[in-house]
Each structure stands twice: as structure tokens, then as C-alpha cells.
Amino acid sequence: MRKYATRLRLLGARRLLRPTPVSAVLMILASTAFLFAQTIRQRSHDVKNGERIYKSGCITCHGASGTGAPQTLTEFKRPDTFPDFTRCGQTTPEPNSAWKDVIVHGGPSRGFSEIMPAFGELLTSDQIDDVIAYLRSLCRNNHWARGELNLPRALITEKAFPEDEEVISTAINTRGAPGNTTDIIHEQRFGVHNQIEVDVPIQFQDQSHTWYGGVGDATLGVKREMFSSLRTGSILSLFGGVIVPSGNRSRGFGTGTTTFETFAAFDQLFPTNTFVQLQVGADLPRHTDIAPQTVYWRAALGQSFAGDHGLGRLWSPMVEFVADRDLVDGARTNWNVVPEMQVTISRRQHIRANLGFSQPFTNTRGRQSQVVFYVLWDWADGKLTRGW
Ligand code: HEC
Incomplete structure (x- = not known):
């Protein structure tokens, strides 16, 4: 407990947090979060491999730059939620799991258009992670919170x-x-x-x-x-x-x-x-x-x-x-x-x-x-x- 008390004194919080059992629990939680902020470990994904998959499987609809293929070349009418992967404001709020669900199971799995096909049979889980890593690289501003x-x-x-x-x-x-x-x-x-x-x-x-x-x-x-x-x-x-x-x-x-x-x-x-x-x-x-x-x-x-x-x-x-x-x-x-x-x-x-x-x-x-x-x-x- 000594360690926590010293730390909180440094933060000037001692006056606010009187040493009751409950504030002790809160202190432990807070210290855990601050001190043991762990790395979110992920397998390092192969962006180059992701790019290859994108160019063979996704480019016809999503376009060479990720903004969508020219409307003259695509058969489908774009849904208003059709993604532009270069727009960080659109892409960064989506967690990888949301994209992976759509790529594995197809658009309808998240209530999107069935034009977006399911790739769960064609690509392995690692390949899908690689293509997502490539999609992430299309947003060039890394200041957006993920x-x-x-x-x-x-x-x-x-x-x-x-x-x-x-x-x-x-x-x-x-x-x-x-x-x-x-x-x-x-x-x-x-x-x-x-x-x-x-x-x-x-x-x-x-x-x-x-x-x-x-x-x-x-x-x-x-x-x-x-x-x-x-x-x-x-x-x-x-x-x-x-x-x-x-x-x-x-x-x-x-x-x-x-x-x-x-x-x-x-x-x-x-x-x-x-x-x-x-x-x-x-x-x-x-x-x-x-x-x-x-x-x-x-x-x-x-x-x-x-x-x-x-x-x-x-x-x-x-x-x-x-x-x-x-x-x-x-x-x-x-x-x-x-x-x-x-x-x-x-x-x-x-x-x-x-x-x-x-x-x-x-x-x-x-x-x-x-x-x-x-x-x-x-x-x-x-x-x-x-x-x-
Ligand atoms: C036949 C055309 C087509 C192909 C091929 C295609 N997509 Fe899509 N994709 C779409 C359409 C259309 C949407 C938009 C669906 C909507 O907004 O209702 C979409 C949406 C998405 C989304 C967005 C989901 C979201 O949360 O906004 C992701 C991610 C995605 N596609 C990834 C891929 C990847 C990766 C590939 C290749 C492995 C691929 N797509 C191939 C048509 C396609």
C-alpha cells in the first residue's frame, strides 16, 4: 500500500482519496492501469502479402487506390456506406474485428450489401489479417485514435x-x-x-x-x-x-x-x-x-x-x-x-x-x-x- 500512497501523493490525489477500503480498490485499479499498461500483442502482419491479395481479390470493386473502382467499370450501384479506405475519418473508428467479420462472412453479416462477397472459404485467417493490415496502410495519418x-x-x-x-x-x-x-x-x-x-x-x-x-x-x-x-x-x-x-x-x-x-x-x-x-x-x-x-x-x-x-x-x-x-x-x-x-x-x-x-x-x-x-x-x- 505504501507504494500506492506515495504515487497518489505525487498526483496530488491524497486529499481526494481518503484511505477507505473502496478507495484502496480504486487506487489498485488505477495503478494497475497506469503501471502495467501492456502492449496489445498482435502477430505482425505481412502488408506486402496483403497488397498482393488485395490486387487479386478486391481491386475490381474497391479500386487500385482503395477509394472504389471507377463507377463506369463496376456493375453495382454503390451503397451509401461503400468504404473509401484512404479516408482515415471513416476507417479508423472501425476495429479490425468489424472488417474481418465482413471479409470472412460477406456484407450481410454486419447488415451491409450482399455485393461484398464472403472470403472465408478462399482466404485463411492470416491472409485476411494481412489484407486488413494493407487496408490500414491506406490511411496515411496515424493521429486518429483507433x-x-x-x-x-x-x-x-x-x-x-x-x-x-x-x-x-x-x-x-x-x-x-x-x-x-x-x-x-x-x-x-x-x-x-x-x-x-x-x-x-x-x-x-x-x-x-x-x-x-x-x-x-x-x-x-x-x-x-x-x-x-x-x-x-x-x-x-x-x-x-x-x-x-x-x-x-x-x-x-x-x-x-x-x-x-x-x-x-x-x-x-x-x-x-x-x-x-x-x-x-x-x-x-x-x-x-x-x-x-x-x-x-x-x-x-x-x-x-x-x-x-x-x-x-x-x-x-x-x-x-x-x-x-x-x-x-x-x-x-x-x-x-x-x-x-x-x-x-x-x-x-x-x-x-x-x-x-x-x-x-x-x-x-x-x-x-x-x-x-x-x-x-x-x-x-x-x-x-x-x-x-
Ligand atoms: C464484388 C465487389 C467486391 C469485392 C470483390 C470486394 N468487395 Fe469489399 N465491399 C464491396 C461493397 C459494395 C461494399 C460496401 C457494402 C455496404 O456498404 O453495404 C464493401 C465493403 C467492404 C468493407 C467495409 C465494411 C465496413 O465496415 O464498412 C471491407 C472491409 C471490405 N469490403 C473489404 C474487402 C476486401 C478485403 C476484399 C478482397 C478480399 C473485398 N472487400 C472485395 C464490394 C466488394
Whole structure:
């Protein structure tokens, strides 16, 4: 424990993380992620061999440069999702497993056009890995974060990867006063590293046997990926945003003051598809007389499993440890534990759902247990109605 304590003192985190058993667990997780960030080991693929395969099997449709064969030479009408392998913004969000599924089983395996043939009988698994390595070489800008680092979204902990996503996330009280909150979240990438985020919460509460509903305080922010490496499996992002006082304060739906929010998110993927997502942040209201400053820290620990040798439906059980604390004298730290399961719904894996249960386990008085779930749509991967 000494070693962790010294390290955290260096990070200036000792004041935030009092030595409770739970923070010890969190410290161990964090240290594991930082200290043992392992290399994502892969067989080194033969790009030259991949190029040969591409030229014999793929070039007639995908073209000599990977942008697509001239329309005059191809028989088929291009689907709007037809790939241009030179466009890094299109290709880097796709993990190799998504491409491999399409190459092995053909387009329909991920809800794409049947024009894209299946090569699973013609090419070996290694040959397909080689051709994917060649396709990867067609994106010449290696500053884009790779889709492998786009880890399954946790219910509460925010991830580091910049996303093109719509999420509807609901939390329903299961004890105490009935109530629920639904966050409508829009995330959109811009440039190589950035993402806009808009989050509008809609709340319903039973207050002395009358139901009240309304919009809560909405968040507008920008997340920026600062560092990512597929080799080590790590990605780091910073977020800055404003929470506007759009909620009705007297109903308890808003704080009544503009709040600045900032956080850092660090995610680590291990070669076994185990992952850790860490987030540390603060809410800093303009008027601290009506709403206190708050710090929070969150960790999601999970493991992904996919059928069909890693190409099929993805199941990701996770557990989150979520804490926050008001920066006022005598405040106590609120800890929640959140076991959950994310699963891909559509064949393309661009529609996913997550269901979990948030249970307070410190400072429990007046704090609710909640069922929490979301449905997300990664809209860069195609329309809602496609990919089934
Ligand atoms: C007969 C034409 C044809 C041939 C041959 C062909 N493809 Fe395709 N491929 C397509 C079409 C069309 C699509 C787009 C499908 C869609 O978007 O619905 C596609 C899509 C893809 C995708 C994109 C999947 C995604 O996630 O966007 C990959 C990867 C791919 N092809 C790889 C290959 C490789 C590698 C070869 C050679 C081994 C190959 N293709 C041969 C027509 C072809």
C-alpha cells in the first residue's frame, strides 16, 4: 500500500482519496492501469502479402487506390456506406474485428450489401489479417485514435474515445420517492481529436403524491483526445463544458446557477479484452452560495466476450465504482457501485443497450437505488433502420 500512497501523493490525489477500503480498490485499479499498461500483442502482419491479395481479390470493386473502382467499370450501384479506405475519418473508428467479420462472412453479416462477397472459404485467417493490415496502410495519418480503443460505454463513467453517438439513458428510482431522469445525449466528432457533447436531462418526480416533470440543467461541452496508442491500448481525453441552469430550481430539477465542468478520462484496454475506464472531474458552479463545488471520480472495470472467434455479438459485463463529494466542511463522500451488462443489438453493432443497477453503499440516507439503462446508436456506422 505504501507504494500506492506515495504515487497518489505525487498526483496530488491524497486529499481526494481518503484511505477507505473502496478507495484502496480504486487506487489498485488505477495503478494497475497506469503501471502495467501492456502492449496489445498482435502477430505482425505481412502488408506486402496483403497488397498482393488485395490486387487479386478486391481491386475490381474497391479500386487500385482503395477509394472504389471507377463507377463506369463496376456493375453495382454503390451503397451509401461503400468504404473509401484512404479516408482515415471513416476507417479508423472501425476495429479490425468489424472488417474481418465482413471479409470472412460477406456484407450481410454486419447488415451491409450482399455485393461484398464472403472470403472465408478462399482466404485463411492470416491472409485476411494481412489484407486488413494493407487496408490500414491506406490511411496515411496515424493521429486518429483507433476504434479498438472505443471501449463499451459504461452507464455513468464517461469514456475517452471521441464518438458520433446518440444515447438515451434512463435512471429510475427503485427505493424512496418515485422518480426518474432520462438524459438525451448527442455526441459528434469534429477534426481528428475532438467531440461536441450535448446532454439534456428530462426529469419526473413524485413530490408529495403529485408528479412533476421538467427539463434539468443541460450540459454543453467539448472533449479532446490528448493521447492514444493502439500498441499500449491506452487513450486519454480532457473535457471542458458548461452546465446551464435550464432546470427549475424550486422543483429541485436544477441548481439555479451556471456550472463549469471539467474532467479527465483515461481508458486502458488489455490484450485479454479486459478494460478499465477512469474518470476524474469537478463541477464548479459560479454561485457557490447556492450550489457547492463537487469533485467526482469513477472507474469502470469490464471484460468483453464475442462469439464466432471474436467476430460475433459482443457482451460486456462491467462494474462501476462511482464517487462524488461536495467541497464543503463536513461533507461525506457518496459511493455507489453499479454492476451492468452491455450488449450489441444490431448485427452492425451500431445499436447497443446497457442495463445495470446503481446501489449507494456509503452515506446511504436519502440516496436512491436506481435501475439504469441506455440505448445508443453510433450513427457514423449507418442509419437506425440499417444494419440489422
Ligand atoms: C464484388 C465487389 C467486391 C469485392 C470483390 C470486394 N468487395 Fe469489399 N465491399 C464491396 C461493397 C459494395 C461494399 C460496401 C457494402 C455496404 O456498404 O453495404 C464493401 C465493403 C467492404 C468493407 C467495409 C465494411 C465496413 O465496415 O464498412 C471491407 C472491409 C471490405 N469490403 C473489404 C474487402 C476486401 C478485403 C476484399 C478482397 C478480399 C473485398 N472487400 C472485395 C464490394 C466488394
